[in-house]
Amino acid sequence: MLLLAMDTATPAVTVALHDGETVVAEYSQVDARRHGELLLPAVDRVLKEAGLTLDAVTGLVVGVGPGPYTGLRVGLVTAATFASALGVPVHGLCTLDGLAYASGIEDGPFVVATDARRKEVYWARYENSRTRVTEASVDRPADIAEQLAGLPVVGAGARLYPDAFPDARDPEHQSAAALAALAAERLAAGGEAGEAGFLDPQPMYLRRPDAQVPKNYKVVTPK
Incomplete structure (x- = not known):
């Protein structure tokens, strides 16, 4: 292999x-x-x-x-x-999941949070370094701070928003x-695509792209 x-x-x-x-x-x-x-x-x-x-x-x-x-x-x-x-x-x-695995935390729960820009984070909650217990989400840190209070937070999201995530853990x-x-x-362990946590190799988008066609865009076609 x-x-x-x-x-x-x-x-x-x-x-x-x-x-x-x-x-x-x-x-x-x-x-x-x-x-x-x-x-x-x-x-x-x-x-x-x-x-x-x-x-x-x-x-x-x-x-x-x-x-x-x-x-x-x-x-x-x-x-x-x-x-x-x-x-x-x-x-x-x-x-x-890669960040969670790298953390080596075996006595969870804990959270992984990365920078989603627009003053938001991509995040998910974990039972341990190998087990995610929620789907990935995107939210403003202030909106989830109370929900995640007291939990260690792995990743750049914790360092970007220390007021919401005071217990920052490596890796960033x-x-x-x-x-x-x-x-x-x-x-x-015998896992294949669609099993054991493997996903289709397709982009996981949780919101629309930053770049969008203007609402008043005028299409110009030849006569």
């Missing part, structure tokens, strides 16, 4: 290789505006570090979000393209290494 994992649903452009037992190579760079520019060089970097070529990959793992429209699609389209070219499966995982940013390790664990 050699899994190539990637996630661009958050400001972190993150890539990792996992051989089914351990992380072989990984690389991450935090830059919310350069997902398309950074992802392929990151893939090339981890392959070179591992001394491998792309055709050695036996499966793709990709974070499906939730996340902002443009950045999220970069990782999903790249994973789908690689999977098609190589003839290998692609396994989708909730981006928040997504890690493809954690995403790959979680996928390898689920595959070893």
Whole structure:
């Protein structure tokens, strides 16, 4: 098994290789505006570090979000393209699940919250690092602060809104290494797409894109 994992649903452009037992190579760079520019060089970097070529990959793992429209699609389209070219499966995982797994928290409950912009967070509640107990949601921190009072909060959302989430926990940013390790664990247990927490590799959008056609847009057609 050699899994190539990637996630661009958050400001972190993150890539990792996992051989089914351990992380072989990984690389991450935090830059919310350069997902398309950074992802392929990151893939090339981890392959070179591992001394491998792309055709050695036996499966793709990709974070499906939730996340902002443009950045999220970069990782999903790249994973789908690689999977098609190589003839290998692609396994989708909730981006928040990767952060939860990386936290290592086994005595929950706790929350994972990432930046959704517009003064909102994407969030979900967890029983432990492997078990999500709510669907991912998007809300203003002040609107959910009372509901989540007293719970540790993993991710950048806690650091952006400390008044609502005073108990911030690491990691702040997504890690493809954690995403790959979680996928390898689920595959070893016999999970496939649609089972054991795997999702279709389709973008998880929880609201409309920021860019929209103006309401009074005038269509001009030739006479």
